[in-house]
Amino acid sequence: MSLLKIDNIHVYYGAIHAIKGVSFEVNEGEIVTLIGANGAGKSTTLNTIAGLIRPRSGMVSFEGKPLHKVTTAKTVSHGMALCPEGRRIFQQMTVKENLEMGGYSRPAKEIPASIEEMFVRFPRLREREKQIAGTLSGGEQQMLAMARALMSKPKLLMLDEPSMGLAPILVEQIFEIIKELHAAGVTILLVEQNAQMALSIADRAYVLETGTVSMSGNADDLLHNDAVRKAYLGS
């Protein structure tokens, strides 16, 4: 069943036509990845789904309900969470406060148990509970950003370049966690520059090129597609 459906969206930044009629869908239980070069429009697409940017035309629907006109806060309560590019954790708040903010849309009495779940999944965060988030290492900040997004108990987790700027060993860890989350039943929409890694864990993939979908299909097929290998996998 299709959980998220994007239908022919057009997004502009002033006069810049950043997304030119993109359509795709994410089914419940899938990992879908959007790959593409820098500036292709991946972040713009995720930000539009999250309601941070309004499409000029086209539809975004989630569980069959149109969402392109509601506020970001509403998309969160409908069950979507975006872990944004560059992490954007609250640098001046503690690790625990960041997690609490992630659960902002939920009843206060459920929050401690969810924080405990996050500490089990991300043990490093428990050690750093009272630390100011801005002092965490890059890998820890990424984990905090993911944990914070998960605090809203999303049905759909959108991740924008979770491996950006991390050492290879940390990238491996992040992808392990994504697989675990998927196994735990979270549907995932993953944007990555690291196309090799993304395609290897995804079910399906869409290739974005200057604001349009240039290719799509099973992740495995794309991983072995010559054009994709040339453009995005460097071989």
Place this chain on the structure above:
Amino acid sequence: MITFLTYLINGLNIGSVYAVIALGYTMVYGVAKMLNFAHGDVIMVGAFLAYCVCAYLGLHPIIAVLGAVIGCTILGILIERLAYKPLRQATSLAVLITAIGMSYFLQNMAQLIWGSDTKSFPSIIQGDAIVLFKTVQDGVTKTLTLSPINILTMASCFIIMIALTLFINKTKMGKAMRCVSEDKGAAELMGINVNLTISVTFAIGSALAAVAGILLCASNYAPLSPTTGSLPGIKAFTAAVFGGIGSIPGAMLGGILLGLIENLGKAYVSSELADAFVFGILIVVLLVKPTGLLGKKIHEKV
């Protein structure tokens, strides 16, 4: 010694009021990223509202304070909704001009309603001054006193500062304000209603301005007129920058220090040059620490 202590108490007194006004500037700056130059005039409106309730309706000062606080809270929300919200995407220069325009609009409205002559503000608290200290030197008696309005002013300002600190650090709305002030987009992604948070910030800042306005006029710091709020508004803005604009503890520290420096400057430098002295110190502090005393470095976004 007694002279010094008297100036110290006066400094703390006016400084605590500056601090409360500065909190309004700094909170709005933090959350809405704008300098609300009409804030000083909300002080004036608050004082006039209290004046009306006392002088025209003859009600108890506590009702006057309540009325002024409620009136200014609504005024603050309206100012934000009608004047600033439509300019969210506009350049900061356009917003600044709008704020200056709003400031003159409020002054002119006050002039239209209440006239431009000064009014004598009713005393909101009665009682004798407490004599803290008394000396006789060369046949001259000197006393250090604390008047009821001094006590009321300092007590209410310190209670406000403590309550606001708790609110910002402990409550859900207070934390939402900190999130919005750090990263509006990320705050939205948490499900925080940014518009509501901004409204609440203006509401709180304006409620505090009402209290400050009443305390200022009741202390006879300034007679009540449509321009009553201008100078304290600018001083409190200075205090907010001095302490680090956007920082709550910074606004409190900046306000109190400004009051102390101003009064000690009056005592030991020159009463005419006290303001120049205050701004001189401000400039030196900003040269050494451009973010203000407790201002945080703006983190570079990745």
